[in-house]
C-alpha cells in the first residue's frame with residue numbers, strides 16, 4: 001500500500017518535472033532559436049542576481065539569470081519585442097531598453113527545476129520557467145508590465161514603418177522636425193482609431209487623409225476645438241471620438257500633429 005503510494009508520488013513528480021524544464025523560443029525575424037532550461041543554466045554568462053524589490057514576488061529575490069541582451073543578438077534599438085507568457089499575456093517592450101542597457105539591466109531569470117521558485121499565489125501559480133527581471137529598474141523607469149513571468153517566447157514585432165509605409169512622412173525630414181514629432185503624436189493618440197492613407201489596424205473612425213484630409217476641409221480653429229472636444233463642432237448622442245485635454249495632448253503636441261497631417265495631405269496614396 002505504502003509502496004504503491006510512493007510510486008504514485010514519484011509518478012506525479014515525474015509528470016510535474018517537464019512543466020519546469022522548458023523551452024524559450026526567440027524569434028528576431030531571421031530564424032527561430034530555442035533555448036532549453038539546461039542550456040541557459042549552463043551558460044558561462046549566467047550569474048546569481050539579487051533583485052531587492054521583485055515585482056512579481058513583491059519582496060527581495062535571488063535568481064540564476066542570463067543577461068537578456070546576450071540572447072537578443074541581432075535586435076536593434078528601434079525594434080519592439082513581444083514577450084508572450086504561457087497563459088497568453090503579451091507585453092511589448094522596446095528593444096532599446098534592453099540592448100542599450102543604460103542604467104537598468106534586463107535579466108532572464110531561469111528557474112532551476114532542482115531548486116524551484118516559490119509559488120506566486122494559487123491563481124497565478126509558478127512564475128517560471130522564465131521571468132524577465134531588472135536590476136536598477138528606477139534608472140530607466142521600468143514599469144511593472146515590463147517584468148513578464150511564465151515567459152514562453154520573445155518575438156520581434158515588425159515596426160509601424162515596415163507594416164504601414166504609407167503613413168510615413170518624407171524620409172528626408174530630420175527626426176526632430178515638427179512633422180516627425182507630429183507623426184509620433186499621431187501614432188500615440190489617433191492611430192488606434194483612425195487609418196491614414198488607408199493603412200493601419202483601426203476600424204473605428206474615418207481615414208484621416210483620403211479622400212480628403214481634415215486639414216483640407218476643416219477650418220484650423222474648428223479642427224483644434226474638435227480635437228479638444230469633438231462635441232464642440234457637431235453634437236450627436238452616439239459620437240464616439242473622445243476629446244483630448246491639455247494633459248493628454250499639449251498645445252505643442254497639437255501644433256506638431258496638425259503639421260504632420262498637413263504634410264500628409266501632400267502625400268496621398270490611393271488604395
Ligand code: HEC
Pocket residue numbers: 186189190191192193194204205206208214226227230238239240241242244
Ligand atoms: C477612441 C477612438 C478615437 C481616437 C483615439 C481618435 N478618434 Fe477621431 N474619430 C473617432 C470616431 C469614431 C469618429 C467619427 C465621429 C464620432 O463617432 O465621434 C472620429 C472622427 C474624427 C474626425 C472627423 C472626421 C469628419 O470629417 O467627420 C477627425 C478630424 C478626427 N476624428 C481626428 C482625430 C485625430 C486628429 C485624433 C488624434 C488626436 C483622433 N481623431 C483620435 C474616433 C477616434
